[in-house]
Amino acid sequence: MAKWKIPGLVARPRFTSRATVLVLVLCSLVAILAYPTRQFIAQRSEIADQRARAEHARQQVEQLGKERARWQDPAYVRTQARERLHYAMPGETPFVAVDLAPLSSSRPSAADPASAPKAKAAAQPWYTSVWESVDQADAAVPPAPAPR
Numbered sequence: 001m002a003k004w005k006i007p008g009l010v011a012r013p014r015f016t017s018r019a020t021v022l023v024l025v026l027c028s029l030v031a032i033l034a035y036p037t038r039q040f041i042a043q044r045s046e047i048a049d050q051r052a053r054a055e056h057a058r059q060q061v062e063q064l065g066k067e068r069a070r071w072q073d074p075a076y077v078r079t080q081a082r083e084r085l086h087y088a089m090p091g092e093t094p095f096v097a098v099d100l101a102p103l104s105s106s107r108p109s110a111a112d113p114a115s116a117p118k119a120k121a122a123a124q125p126w127y128t129s130v131w132e133s134v135d136q137a138d139a140a141v142p143p144a145p146a147p148r
Helices: 018-072 075-087 103-104 115-123 127-139
Strands: none
Touching: 018 075
């Protein structure tokens, strides 16, 4: 298609100098405001984190206050002493159940005399068994020299 030219009309450039200056001013404003905006957003998130920590600390204070109030009750203290420390009231006979299953496997039995040295070695620290082996080697009778 052919372009029609109208007499007396001058073709204008796409961007005028005013538009170019306006774009440059807007770009520089964006560049200038980018860092403070980023700092503002970072500070807002830090404030939110601090508020969450403060709320957590407040909940801990409430929980510890409740626990402190429980420890002020003599009945609670008595119950905790019985459960944790195995205390008994005067006139009572305390019993503590002990599981002997793990202990019986480490003790040598009278029926198995071969397990006695193993149990003795297991009960000793490692350096004791090393020193005993050095003593046994030192006390061993040297072989007699061969006759010539």
